[in-house]
Amino acid sequence: xxxxxxxxxxxxxxxxxxxxxxxxxxxxxxxxxxxxxxxxxxxxxxxxxxxxxxxxxxxxxxxxxxxxxxxxxxxxxxxxxxxxxxxxxxxxxxxxxxxxxxxxxxxxxxxxxxxxxxxxxxxxxxxxxxxxxxxxxxxxxxxxxxxxxxxxxxxxxxxxxxxxxxxxxxxxxxxxxxxxxxxxxxxxxxxxxxxxxxxxxxxxxxxxxxxxxxxxxxxxxxxxxxxxxxxxxxxxxxxxxxxxxxxxxxxxxxxxxxxxxxxxxxxxxxxxxxxxxxxxxxxxxxxxxxxxxxxxxxxxxxxxxxxxxxxxxxxxxxxxxxxxxxxxxxxxxxxxxxxxxxxxxxxxxxxxxxxxxxxxxxxxxxxxxxxxxxxxxxxxxxxxxxxxxxxxxxxxxxxxxxxxxxxxxxxxxxxxxxxxxxxxxxxxxxxxxxxxxxxxxxxxxxxxxxxxxxxxxxxxxxxxxxxxxxxxxxxxxxxxxxxxxxxxxxxxxx
Amino acid sequence: xxxxxxxxxxxxxxxxxxxxxxxxxxxxxxxxxxxxxxxxxxxxxxxxxxxxxxxxxxxxxxxxxxxxxxxxxxxxxxxxxxxxxxxxxxxxxxxxxxxxxxxxxxxxxxxxxxxxxxxxxxxxxxxxxxxxxxxxxxxxxxxxxxxxxxxxx
Numbered sequence: 001x002x003x004x005x006x007x008x009x010x011x012x013x014x015x016x017x018x019x020x021x022x023x024x025x026x027x028x029x030x031x032x033x034x035x036x037x038x039x040x041x042x043x044x045x046x047x048x049x050x051x052x053x054x055x056x057x058x059x060x061x062x063x064x065x066x067x068x069x070x071x072x073x074x075x076x077x078x079x080x081x082x083x084x085x086x087x088x089x090x091x092x093x094x095x096x097x098x099x100x101x102x103x104x105x106x107x108x109x110x111x112x113x114x115x116x117x118x119x120x121x122x123x124x125x126x127x128x129x130x131x132x133x134x135x136x137x138x139x140x141x142x143x144x145x146x147x148x149x150x151x152x153x154x155x156x157x158x159x160x161x162x163x164x165x166x167x168x169x170x171x172x173x174x175x176x177x178x179x180x181x182x183x184x185x186x187x188x189x190x191x192x193x194x195x196x197x198x199x200x201x202x203x204x205x206x207x208x209x210x211x212x213x214x215x216x217x218x219x220x221x222x223x224x225x226x227x228x229x230x231x232x233x234x235x236x237x238x239x240x241x242x243x244x245x246x247x248x249x250x251x252x253x254x255x256x257x258x259x260x261x262x263x264x265x266x267x268x269x270x271x272x273x274x275x276x277x278x279x280x281x282x283x284x285x286x287x288x289x290x291x292x293x294x295x296x297x298x299x300x301x302x303x304x305x306x307x308x309x310x311x312x313x314x315x316x317x318x319x320x321x322x323x324x325x326x327x328x329x330x331x332x333x334x335x336x337x338x339x340x341x342x343x344x345x346x347x348x349x350x351x352x353x354x355x356x357x358x359x360x361x362x363x364x365x366x367x368x369x370x371x372x373x374x375x376x377x378x379x380x381x382x383x384x385x386x387x388x389x390x391x392x393x394x395x396x397x398x399x400x401x402x403x404x405x406x407x408x409x410x411x412x413x414x415x416x417x418x419x420x421x422x423x424x425x426x427x428x429x430x431x432x433x434x435x436x437x438x439x440x441x442x443x444x445x446x447x448x449x450x451x452x453x454x455x456x457x458x459x460x461x462x463x464x465x466x467x468x469x470x471x472x473x474x475x476x477x478x479x480x481x482x483x484x485x486x487x488x489x490x491x492x493x494x
Numbered sequence: 495x496x497x498x499x500x501x502x503x504x505x506x507x508x509x510x511x512x513x514x515x516x517x518x519x520x521x522x523x524x525x526x527x528x529x530x531x532x533x534x535x536x537x538x539x540x541x542x543x544x545x546x547x548x549x550x551x552x553x554x555x556x557x558x559x560x561x562x563x564x565x566x567x568x569x570x571x572x573x574x575x576x577x578x579x580x581x582x583x584x585x586x587x588x589x590x591x592x593x594x595x596x597x598x599x600x601x602x603x604x605x606x607x608x609x610x611x612x613x614x615x616x617x618x619x620x621x622x623x624x625x626x627x628x629x630x631x632x633x634x635x636x637x638x639x640x641x642x643x644x645x646x647x
Contacts, residue, residue, distance in 0.1 A: 004542050013567035046533055047629075047631075051633045104578065106639065163553060164544055164547050164548055165548075167540070167544045168506065168541070168544050168545070168548060171510075171537055171538075171541035171560055172506075172541070174537045175513065175534065175537050175538065175541065176542075178533060178534045178537065183530045183533065184523065184528060184529055184530060185520070185521060185522070185529045185530040186522050186530075187520055187521060187529070187530035189517075189520070189530055189534065190513075190516075190534075203505070204557065213580075216576060217576055217577070220569070220572040220573045220575075220576045220606070220607065221569050221570075221573050222569065222573070225606075276499075284555065316607050322628075361555055385609070387609050388604065388607075388609055389602070390603070391599075391600050391603035391607065391621075392600070392617075392621045394576070394579075394580070394603065394627075395596055395599065395621065395622070395625055396625065398580065399625055399629050399635065399637070400547050402637075403629060403633065403635040403637065406635065407587060408584065408587075408588075411580075411583070411584045412584060414580070415577070415580050415581065415584065418580075419577065426496075427496070427499075427502065441533075441537075444533075445533040446591060448532070448533065449528050453526070457528075460524055465531060494524070
């Protein structure tokens, strides 16, 4: 209880609140401008948060991402271009509502159900994470090995219909993670005599490159044009009480699905939104209305993507395994702030964890007034000249990547990974598995080698402890299932 | 430009074989069979297998090995300037300094993205000064002064 009070005191300070409001405005802007994503918002925030104390740093990231995921719905609704990938699932639906003259209802639904979904995910985070952490205290290298493997498997098989492409980027990421001195023999691997590579490939510059620089490269080749549009957005909150009552089950189901998907490593808000929209359509009593401007799917998917965002923090905080690409960046920041994620953080510095929870609640509540203001200013934000913004963002990426280690070598990493990310995306390879591979490669190797030494090379040792065995069965089941689904798809095609 | 999956798979196969060949000489820890080579061996073996699957998939798809979409000339220039300006920055920032480099880089980017001529210089200079003040003065990031060393503020 004392820790809770300390945490509230930490969050209620002027610098944290100021950081949150600044991050909120930044997140709303980045989310609402097509071509700038929520992940990019997080990556761009890193250089700034680097210079902040831990709590305001985390508060800024939580707030910016929550706002960006909601704000991505705005251009989707008004001009049929999703502001962030997480809004792509229901762009057609919300644009259809705008054409029917119901833009304010569509935006109201987006806002209100984002808040509800976010609060739902946060509640689960608050109750599940500490319980899970207590359980995780008994984990040894065997359990962690399976857990990491399970996380990597989820990242490959859940995120798309092309597991081979996911596997390719995963292995590439794991290989990049192997660079440097940090290995059992402290042998300089793949450094080619370069002293800058001894510490491994710097993760934060690589992530800024993969999520922001690649986006700018894509923009330079094919900028999205926004057609002129006129929209009078009226009373946003009118009729929302009725919506909540009418669609209470859909809200609950969307939030629960989003939470589950978000908590799985590798799958984030965008997958949650696609799945929730599909579920909503399949089970609806009025499924014929879907696609014609019907709010039911918006309710469910809008709640799902925001709940996924909060739930992604569960594995990130408890095990240090990110639930999505945003938390992958966040984990990097937590390490820089000496808030190393893992079950012990819940015991050693519970006040920090409670502060994170408090920030989540506050950020979701802040979304109501600030989101409303953003909707009102939407017409102006959408007219922001992106050909002026993109060069400035690129400059910011360069300075930001340099600022982390003050190392000119990191700029080469920035350029290299920017081009790699652009190339992979242009050839439909998913980026998330690569990020997870880079981040978790060391953890996988360390736990694998430790376990091999403990069991003296006997692979049976990996399944002797009950929890390790259960995790192993789960991982094998996941492999078998995805193999079976792939086979079924091929049969259906043939 | 688009490459067939088979081409990408072939490149990755070569990469994974090169890694396998490279790691086999890694020193072992005395008295312990699991050293620095084990993990990269497993990973690159995995990469080799998936590359072969990718090659098979690419050959079966029947898509051309290389296909070039005719992009508008202006777009290619914009892409070239984006990559080129980053390289320019990394190579010359120490000699020329941040302010000179960033202004030139931003001006080139703004021009290639089709921003109105009259806006290019003011935006490039203003953005450079704002970023410089934010990172150099407020966050104390040691951005190099280069040519402007003598009038550093």
